[in-house]
Amino acid sequence: MANIQFQGVQRVFKQNDKEFVALKDIDLVVQDREFVAIVGPSGCGKTTCMRMAAGLEHPTGGEVRVDNEIVTGPGPDRAVVFQAFALFPWKTVWDNIEFGLQSLDVDPQEAKRRIEQYIELMGLQGYEQAYPHQLSGGMQQRVAIARAYVLDPKVLLMDEPFGALDAQTRVVMQEELVRLARKNPRTVLFITHAVEEAVYLADRIVVMTRRPGTIREIIDVKSIREAEGWDAHKRIEDVMDLPSFVHLRTHVWKLLREQQGDDTH
Ligand SMILES: Nc1ncnc2c1ncn2[C@@H]1O[C@H](COP(=O)(O)OP(=O)(O)OP(=O)(O)O)[C@@H](O)[C@H]1O
Numbered sequence: 001m002a003n004i005q006f007q008g009v010q011r012v013f014k015q016n017d018k019e020f021v022a023l024k025d026i027d028l029v030v031q032d033r034e035f036v037a038i039v040g041p042s043g044c045g046k047t048t049c050m051r052m053a054a055g056l057e058h059p060t061g062g063e064v065r066v067d068n069e070i071v072t073g074p075g076p077d078r079a080v081v082f083q084a085f086a087l088f089p090w091k092t093v094w095d096n097i098e099f100g101l102q103s104l105d106v107d108p109q110e111a112k113r114r115i116e117q118y119i120e121l122m123g124l125q126g127y128e129q130a131y132p133h134q135l136s137g138g139m140q141q142r143v144a145i146a147r148a149y150v151l152d153p154k155v156l157l158m159d160e161p162f163g164a165l166d167a168q169t170r171v172v173m174q175e176e177l178v179r180l181a182r183k184n185p186r187t188v189l190f191i192t193h194a195v196e197e198a199v200y201l202a203d204r205i206v207v208m209t210r211r212p213g214t215i216r217e218i219i220d221v222k223s224i225r226e227a228e229g230w231d232a233h234k235r236i237e238d239v240m241d242l243p244s245f246v247h248l249r250t251h252v253w254k255l256l257r258e259q260q261g262d263d264t265h
């Protein structure tokens, strides 16, 4: 069991000696093995939510719990893929992926097997001994994803993990993530700016308002996906033109548009 609970979460920050409310009234339960995507305008507090679940940031009001325990700091049950890749520049691809495993009690043979598995899955064979600066942005991001998956965490926290990828690589990674998520479901909190990506990947989509960030609406994608049989399709291009998919995408877009405060359209 690994759920993530936000209960009445508020976060106040200080900027230039003035306090402002970045997040308020956040009530959300990401159920065990549920994939929840968060979308919302820039600066609405998405990364802050994720950092609180990761234990890197703390609420100024309310509580964040993982597995029913109040989060006090980072833990091996939660792996994070950051908005920026955050690889160790002085470590090779292999050593970057191996890094987190070293602090876990994983049998060395099993560790080696997992690293090899994800290197292959992410198409990084032949680059094991390369350093991050020798890789393209997309490859660096695949190393960052492999590094999180290899830990086999109960909870995956992903902050715009595909944001820096080119469109083709992005689609491959999305399909890979769907495949992994269906094969070996984890509890995932996934932040994205890409509406289509959220509809394709998530069981539920949380749409946030602009600052102070609150939850505008939570959309149940899973029941629609199951009712419409999208799961039978594998590729994003096979589902993105279905009326049910288009309908959801348009709905999320409208909610986001509302947040722009743009009255001219
Ligand atoms: N450590 C901090 N100190 C002060 N203000 C902060 C801090 N971290 C975040 N903020 C502010 O809190 C707000 C929310 O930031 P956050 O990074 O969570 O937004 P976001 O939704 O992830 O945005 P983006 O989509 O651009 O990544 C912003 O106004 C940001 O400037």
Ligand SMILES: [Mg+2]
Pocket (backbone or CB within 6 Å): 046, 047, 048, 083, 159
């Ligand atoms: Mg962010």
